[in-house]
Amino acid sequence: MTESKTIKNDEMNPNFKYEMSKIPGAERIMLCYQCGTCTADCPISRFSDFYKPRRIARMVQFGLKDRLLSDDHLWLCSTCYACVDHCPQNVEPASIVRALRNMVVKERNKMPLVSRELATSLLKSGYIYAMPESRLKRRVEQGLPPLPKTNVKEIERIFKVTGFTSLLENAKTFEKVAK
Amino acid sequence: MSEMKYLLFMGCTIPYRLSSYEVSARKVLNNLGVKLVEMPEFNCCGLPMDIVNHDLMLTLSARNICIAEREGLNILALCNGCFSTLNETNKILKEDRETREKVEKYLAENNMSYKGTIDVKHLVHVLAEDVGYEKIKGTVKKPLNQVSVAQHSGCHILRPSKYVGRDDPENPTMLKNLIKLTGAQCLNYAGETECCGNPIIGVNEEIPFQLAREKLNNVKAVGAQALITVCPFCHVMFDANQSRIERAFNEKYNMPVLHYTQLLGLAMGFTQEELGISELRVKPTIF
Numbered sequence: 167m168t169e170s171k172t173i174k175n176d177e178m179n180p181n182f183k184y185e186m187s188k189i190p191g192a193e194r195i196m197l198c199y200q201c202g203t204c205t206a207d208c209p210i211s212r213f214s215d216f217y218k219p220r221r222i223a224r225m226v227q228f229g230l231k232d233r234l235l236s237d238d239h240l241w242l243c244s245t246c247y248a249c250v251d252h253c254p255q256n257v258e259p260a261s262i263v264r265a266l267r268n269m270v271v272k273e274r275n276k277m278p279l280v281s282r283e284l285a286t287s288l289l290k291s292g293y294i295y296a297m298p299e300s301r302l303k304r305r306v307e308q309g310l311p312p313l314p315k316t317n318v319k320e321i322e323r324i325f326k327v328t329g330f331t332s333l334l335e336n337a338k339t340f341e342k343v344a345k
Numbered sequence: 346m347s348e349m350k351y352l353l354f355m356g357c358t359i360p361y362r363l364s365s366y367e368v369s370a371r372k373v374l375n376n377l378g379v380k381l382v383e384m385p386e387f388n389c390c391g392l393p394m395d396i397v398n399h400d401l402m403l404t405l406s407a408r409n410i411c412i413a414e415r416e417g418l419n420i421l422a423l424c425n426g427c428f429s430t431l432n433e434t435n436k437i438l439k440e441d442r443e444t445r446e447k448v449e450k451y452l453a454e455n456n457m458s459y460k461g462t463i464d465v466k467h468l469v470h471v472l473a474e475d476v477g478y479e480k481i482k483g484t485v486k487k488p489l490n491q492v493s494v495a496q497h498s499g500c501h502i503l504r505p506s507k508y509v510g511r512d513d514p515e516n517p518t519m520l521k522n523l524i525k526l527t528g529a530q531c532l533n534y535a536g537e538t539e540c541c542g543n544p545i546i547g548v549n550e551e552i553p554f555q556l557a558r559e560k561l562n563n564v565k566a567v568g569a570q571a572l573i574t575v576c577p578f579c580h581v582m583f584d585a586n587q588s589r590i591e592r593a594f595n596e597k598y599n600m601p602v603l604h605y606t607q608l609l610g611l612a613m614g615f616t617q618e619e620l621g622i623s624e625l626r627v628k629p630t631i632f
Contacts, residue, residue: 190399190441190444191399209539209540209542209556210545210552213551213552213555213556214552238548241396241545241548242545242548242549242552243545244500244540244542244543244544244545244552244553245395245396245500245501245544246500246504246539246540247500247501247504247505248500248504248538248540250504250505250507251504251505251506251514258505260505264395264396264399265399267396267397268396268397268398268399271397271398272398277397278547278548279547280547280548281393281394281396281397281547284393284394285393285394285397288388288389288393288394288405292386292387292388292389293357293360293361293388293389294357294389294393295357295358295361297360297361301360301361301364304364305360305364308364308368310364310367310368310371311383313355313360314383314384314385314386314387315386316386316387316388317386320386320388320408320455321388321405323454323455324401324404324405324408324451324454324455325401326454327404327450327451327454328398328400328401328404328451329398329400330394330397330398330401333397333398340548341548342548342549343548343549344549345549345551345552
């Protein structure tokens with residue numbers, strides 16, 4: 167996505183589209199006929215030179231797995247789902263982007279720093295932010311009921327059984343993605 | 346009519362930084378006879394984890410649904426993100442056997458099992474569908490007839506429509522109707538269904554700022570005196586970040602952003618103090 171360069175034969179993995187089409191949400195990738203409705207309706211695409219859902223769909227069809235997974239622009243989708251609602255072929259570009267992001271985490275051990283921070287807090291407390299004592303006290307002053315506490319053991323088990331505990335421990339992170 | 350009783354799903358962002366939404370929501374719902382039960386032992390809805398691991402999101406979300414099933418109550422979410430995640434998971438588990446089997450396996454680690462017996466609703470759906478416009482109208486004591494506002498429903502109570510399907514995603518009317526009940530005028534503006542941009546602010550600020558700037562300018566252009574939201578993320582984007590957006594573009598919006606429950610609360614006759622209005626960054630001067 168970042169730069170236009172000639173696609174070489176050996177970059178194209180013809181099985182990638184089949185691999186993708188087994189992932190929930192990405193099943194209909196082969197039906198994309200490049201009409202461009204997704205990119206036209208994508209609020210991010212209006213401000214980014216590189217994040218274009220139509221291009222991502224084509225790159226998946228071409229099997230450019232390595233190019234896709236090494237491009238941080240994948241993380242610019244804001245999940246507004248305009249592309250999902252408007253695609254005439256029900257391709258669900260946002261779900262394809264999600265599948266690709268999940269793949270980056272799993273196969274390249276990489277995720278945004280902010281995701282690692284939120285996940286770490288969630289694992290510790292059930293909330294994605296560490297709730298400061300001052301806020302909890304303030305709730306009492308405001309007459310609000312105490313904030314429910316979660317069963318942290320159960321969250322730990324969910325992280326573990328979905329394979330995310332080890333992914334989180336080993337993940338390399340990045341902070342910013344240029345538009 | 347059956348008793349209106351829900352499990353309140355508060356999520357993370359509201360208790361962390363937007364108690365004004367919680368305070369005002371509790372006030373107006375109580376005034377409408379809606380009973381809220383605190384949701385025991387809940388965890389983050391799962392939404393922030395979807396981008397890194399879809400199965401983790403589904404299982405975290407399903408755990409919350411199982412708790413609601415145990416309590417035998419439908420969920421009321423104040424946050425668009427929480428609603429969308431819990432609702433989508435609930436629908437996927439009801440309709441997609443393969444995914445359900447996988448998630449059931451994960452849930453079994455905690456001796457939990459999904460039954461598919463409850464429904465997930467957003468505040469807007471509860472007000473528009475369960476409480477009903479007539480009943481709300483009856484609680485308006487101080488109609489805000491002099492006030493003109495604009496609404497921002499936010500993406501996740503509209504799309505993807507295959508999971509939400511309660512309002513018209515191209516021309517949403519629920520929040521507009523709810524606003525009109527307060528006596529305030531609800532103005533149309535360009536790009537009403539556009540995203541606030543907040544979900545990507547952790548990796549890129551420029552684009553969300555551009556999107557929010559457009560929205561604030563469009564709302565201002567039609568003469569709205571306030572922007573009304575029903576999602577903590579959208580609210581943070583337009584209110585807490587407004588001064589930074591003003592500095593980034595060297596523009597001035599001075600646009601108060603109220604939670605819908607604050608607007609309704611004012612019309613019901615609650616004081617600004619009771620509704621946490623002073624907690625807003627951009628202070629409204631019109632009420």
